[in-house]
Amino acid sequence: MNDTTVLMALVDDLAPVPDMLDTLRENGIGDGDIAILSGVPYPERVLGRPMNWERLPLISASGALVGFLTSMFLNAGTPMLYSIYVGGQPLIPLPPTAVLTFELTMMGLLVSTFLGVLWESTFPTFGPKYYDPRITDGEIGIVFRCPAHQTGEMGTALMAQGAQEVTEPEEHVL
Amino acid sequence: MSVETKAAPLVWPEEEDPREEHLLLDPRPRAELNQIVLDAMHRTGFGFWAAVTVLSLLVLIGLGGAWGYQIYKGMGVAGIRRPVYWGVYITNFVFWIGISHSGTFVSAILRVFKAEFRRPITRGSEMMTAFALVVAGMYPLIHLGRTWRFYWMVPYPNQRQLWPNFHSPLMWDMLAIFTYVIGSTLYLYLPLIPDVAMARDHSTGWRHKLYRILALGWRGTEAEWHHLKTAITIFAFAIIPVMFSVHTIVSWDFGMTMKVGWHSSIFGPYFVTGAIFSGVSAVATVLLIVRKTMKLEYFLRPEHFDAIGKLILIFSFAWTYFFFSDYLTEWYGGEAVGKELITFQAHGPVAPLWYLMLIMNIAIPWLTLWNRRVRRSTWWLFLVTIGVNIGMYIERYIIVTGFLQRNRLPFDWGVYNPSLVEVLISIGSLSLFMLLYVVASRFIPLVPVWEVQEGQITHSLRRIGRALVPSVAELE
């Protein structure tokens, strides 16, 4: 499959997009070779695409665990390192421990969720990527990789289904 | 038995066009939506520069001059004295933490409950949260006797071999606020990414460079959207308890003490309610200004202020309920100090403020906000919401500085009046908040365009019988 070309179809309406994807699939272009760029989030089932496997909740949960363990160290570990007694309270009092545990667990959860988004989406990457600034103006872009000999055929088919244009996209430095 | 109807004149309901009323039913092409938001960011006329100059000057005087003087001379330049060891600084701290509850409430709670009117106002209120937290976070530092030693509260291995005291509510406070600052900043940033990508695609020069970096290389692929939406959902659910915990812990700074008036288990929910009350009011105030000065009338419509006005009224009820519970308990308990505190508020030196608070927080909202016309009128709502925040400031002022003036042993009663330094610092910090907001509003797309468009896609008009009725589809 060395002899392939990347094409981008720009569509200004969502309605024909699922049918266009079917056209591509019928011509032997798998879902792995197709990407859809949009300025508004469309869930997969709206587009008729397979679901993404989501690792984000797992990352968030691990972050929460790290936060929880940190709080354990601060609550129970630091008083052991240098014991100071205050106000007739035990060295490691339970109720204040709960407050701290909650805060640090949540901090771990939130920070890791954010880092998870960056990791999962491989952000930040500014390198040249197939893109068109018109995406954020509401156009939907279908980027796909097809065998070079099918280029013209695919273009015609998608134009017939309502694409504004089908071109070889520029690689933009984002 | 005869059925008799009074001959009331029959009136057919006027056919209002729902499109004029509801933003989400009035879709425009995305390019046009983008343009309105981009134009707003480039609106830097005389008013803008004048505001920036004046505010910068006030920040310089208050935070550079007055605070610097206080650090150099000592805390004595403030008006605090035995037994009022906490003054306006802690009042301001509680106040700004309260303001910071606005954004999270609007964008997290309303998001979780799918209140659709939230869509255009989330960004503006999240920005308030972030900047109010910046200001609030400064106050514990301003308040410290030895500001230059603030980092001793940070838990890190140090040559003193000493860890902070996690028994102290101030430590909980610091960690809670730290969590909240990080959480709400990220929560501001995440939904912003697609919007800065939009700005990147429509800008040149230094702006383009800035947005390029902020957009992280966003293209809008399905996977990117998917991760973003999941993350926003996680954030929305996770940041709500954090928000509650933050102001609860702020109230515990008082509640954990043995001081009569402060030592109250109702302080947590009482403070949280007050915070949301003042925060949501501040959202209305700020958005009214934003709409006028940045020409965002298309996005920010009477329907949104109507909804915010209802929220304010509800939180006025809730605040009154907690206020009364706290008051009644103290009144009925009959402890000598408690009785004295009641007298102190109703007849003492703070009595004028105390009654002003009741007027601003209870009387005015109750008398005005039930009225749809008031909620939709720019000036009325502006004045009412400013009033609410004056009232809420007084509430904190009385709780912090007032209650400290009365103690168990009558010899330890005292007085407190803020000094010029305290007033200047307070004005400086208010100016800092406004300055940050004004400047950031020219950098950050103030309306989440993609969220509005997403809403417009899912909203449509359905004919049921004789009427056109708005209906909502759910994408997820």
Place this chain on the structure above:
Amino acid sequence: MTETTHRWTMAIDLDRCTGCQACVVACHAENNVPVVGEDEVRMGRAMHWLHIERYWVGEYPNIQARFIPMMCQQCENAPCEPVCPVFATYHSQVEDLNIQVYNRCIGTRYCANNCPYIARTFNWFNPEFPEPLNEQLNPDVTVRKRGIMEKCTFCIQRIHDAEHVAEIEGRPVQDGDVQPACAQSCPTNAIVFGDLNDPNSRISQLAGSRRSSRLLEELGTEPSVIYLSGGDAHVS
């Protein structure tokens, strides 16, 4: 250092107190407490670690002035301690006293707010010791800078001194070895200091008196200062 077997306690006989303020002056001198001047005192910024609270009893003309010398009560369960975020105040296991570590203090003033006796004082400005006060600074006590909380220490430097002397002489610390500045200077001997764990000490005798009580006892702070009062100035 080992944990103490002492239970340092102070008894103040309110029936003997004349409100002469000699103890206040002695405390200032012993502990390098700065004198802030009239204006600041009027503001409520006097630095007295020990102050005399005056209460009027009765109605004019049958009126009586009663005095309560007030200082840090060295609570067993001190409310000021847990609220400090940097352990600047804590309960020492060595002396069994409430300790203020000046160098750790960052000046949140939380401890002062949570003290039901309002016994703590704060350095609003850098201290000044104008001539000739600078000649009599006590070398055993540090001078505190602005922004720091301080309070009565039960003259901890004198406790340590007595312990050192006793150790050198190879004997236990005896009753009367330790006398804080206030007790030493009291012309009516209203203040007695000693070890409550020593059943023969004067303080133990006084603690058992039917005139003894502790201030705001109902709060459960377990203060180490005992006040003796018959409720009438003519009872002794």
